[in-house]
Amino acid sequence: MSEPTEHARFRARVDAELETFARQETEHLLAVDADLLPVAEQLTAAAAGGKRLRAAFCYWGWRAAGQPDSDALVRAAAAMELVHAAAVVHDDLIDESPTRHGAPTAHAALRSALTGGTRPQARSRALALLTGDLLMAWAGQMFLLCGLPSAYLARARGPWSVMARELVAGECLEVLRTGSRPDTARSIQVVRYKTAKYTVEHPLHIGGALAGAPGALMEAFTAYGIPLGEAFQLRDDLLGLFGDPGRTGKSNLDDVRGNRPTVLFAETWSAATAAERRELRAQLGRRDLDEAGLSEVRRITRRTGAPDRVEEMITRRTRAADAALARAGLPGEAATALSHMAALATDRRY
Numbered sequence: 001m002s003e004p005t006e007h008a009r010f011r012a013r014v015d016a017e018l019e020t021f022a023r024q025e026t027e028h029l030l031a032v033d034a035d036l037l038p039v040a041e042q043l044t045a046a047a048a049g050g051k052r053l054r055a056a057f058c059y060w061g062w063r064a065a066g067q068p069d070s071d072a073l074v075r076a077a078a079a080m081e082l083v084h085a086a087a088v089v090h091d092d093l094i095d096e097s098p099t100r101h102g103a104p105t106a107h108a109a110l111r112s113a114l115t116g117g118t119r120p121q122a123r124s125r126a127l128a129l130l131t132g133d134l135l136m137a138w139a140g141q142m143f144l145l146c147g148l149p150s151a152y153l154a155r156a157r158g159p160w161s162v163m164a165r166e167l168v169a170g171e172c173l174e175v176l177r178t179g180s181r182p183d184t185a186r187s188i189q190v191v192r193y194k195t196a197k198y199t200v201e202h203p204l205h206i207g208g209a210l211a212g213a214p215g216a217l218m219e220a221f222t223a224y225g226i227p228l229g230e231a232f233q234l235r236d237d238l239l240g241l242f243g244d245p246g247r248t249g250k251s252n253l254d255d256v257r258g259n260r261p262t263v264l265f266a267e268t269w270s271a272a273t274a275a276e277r278r279e280l281r282a283q284l285g286r287r288d289l290d291e292a293g294l295s296e297v298r299r300i301t302r303r304t305g306a307p308d309r310v311e312e313m314i315t316r317r318t319r320a321a322d323a324a325l326a327r328a329g330l331p332g333e334a335a336t337a338l339s340h341m342a343a344l345a346t347d348r349r350y
Helices: 005-032 034-047 053-064 071-095 106-113 120-144 150-155 157-177 184-211 215-242 254-258 263-271 274-283 291-303 306-328 332-346
Strands: none
Touching: 005 034, 005 053, 005 071, 005 120, 005 332, 034 071, 034 106, 034 120, 053 071, 053 184, 053 215, 053 332, 071 106, 071 120, 071 157, 071 184, 106 120, 120 157, 150 157, 150 184, 157 184, 184 215, 184 263, 215 254, 215 263, 215 291, 215 306, 215 332, 254 291, 263 274, 263 291, 263 306, 274 291, 291 306, 306 332
16 A cells, blocks of 8 residues: 555654754764664664554544643654554564665674674674664653643553563463464464554553543544554564565565464474375474475465464454544544554554
């Protein structure tokens, strides 16, 4: 789906706020010592670019509660993108991904910056870990200094804490379940906590909390946000195996090499023959997986009909989100924007 003009304008506002914030903070960092330049560069790169979906959901959570447009709120919403940036740096580190969107990931780029000393791989991973930690700290700082009244910010403390806890819980569940027997229900739980909630539900709740939204509206945000967030990640699972790396920004080999507990692999396993399961055991988790191995995994996945079943899951969840939005009775502008956001999040093709 092409990006709606209104979202493009909003994205430009978020980009400008993040660019200003990152420039100010990296200047403070470099004032400590110029040797920190490689870290400053990765912080700047991590904060740049992206669809800004999380910021937009926060913004429309605020607007759905009847609040007007606000530059201070845009700054608060932009902090959601720093949470995402931190999660991406940590996720790439955990997955040992070498590239994202055609550029080296933080730990890969930082390794090239280490010109002397011992254990460059361990040191670059340590620097990337610290970069992700600082991005999360930046998110809290940008949020608190956005310019909204302190009473408004106090209302969002609870939702912010829940977001942080559940995001980390989801990441931990993925690590704990990597390599375990594939199971669709357990994989969907990982999807919900690792991605779905912090992509849609939590930003909506934070925007709503800032605005003083009533409980019924927050419940509507959940009814819309959880199925939409799950559909978003299920689409990512399909793109991870079958998508064009030039468009997705990630290698098709990553999920297979990492033997990640995706719903797509769980659905493949459930319908695979004994011979196909032996082949999957041989390929999933292979760090030296090549294109031939990838082709075999794709063949088995298609033969079992798993992609079609995941597409059905996406359709059901998108319809559930649309139905929840229709029931919510939101102001017209917010309802229209959130309808467009649902399509933007899920209508991404191979």
